[in-house]
Amino acid sequence: MRRAYAMLGLGAVVLVAAGSLTLMPEGGKASATEATFLVPAADGYGVAECLVSGHTCGKAVADTWCEAQGYSRAVSFRQADPEDVTGSVEVQKVATAPAPRPVAITCSN
Template sequence: MRRAYTMLGLGTAVFFTAASLTLLPNGTQASSSQATFMVPAADGYGVAECLISSHACGQVVANTWCEAQGYVKAVSFRQIEADEVTGSIQKASMTTGEHRPVSITCSN
């Protein structure tokens, strides 16, 4: 008898879990329509090299970054000015243009 109640309880839990996952919205999409990310220039992947130069790879890299974050495409990307960042970024790294972070705005 105890086994029957245990199986009934387990079956009910599995049912409600499956039903809640089916009824919830897609969790891979971002909740807002736009988001802006700051990417360090010295991230080790060379992202900033394409984004701050006039190379054609800039839009492709920005779109790929947004897709990796759960968005559809990049709306804009640019190098951030030194006065736009908080004190959490070292001032010494903000003196040269090549070390400033890059801003990527993504959209659904």
């Protein structure tokens, strides 16, 4: 009789655990519905090149970048303004050409 109650209790625990997993949000999606990311211009995705040259590839590349971050699509993308960057890292003055501005990509679920 004890075994029957133990098996019934174990079955109930497994059932509750399985049910709670189905109610959890997807792990691959970000919790926020919209977020803006600052992506370096030389990130390898090619968003900056598409923006500067004016090609239509910018939307497709931005969408792919957002999907890689767990979002479904890119709402907007543009070259970031200097005010968008916090400047928390000290800038080293070097006699080279200025670095291109980063790209701001706003992603949404």
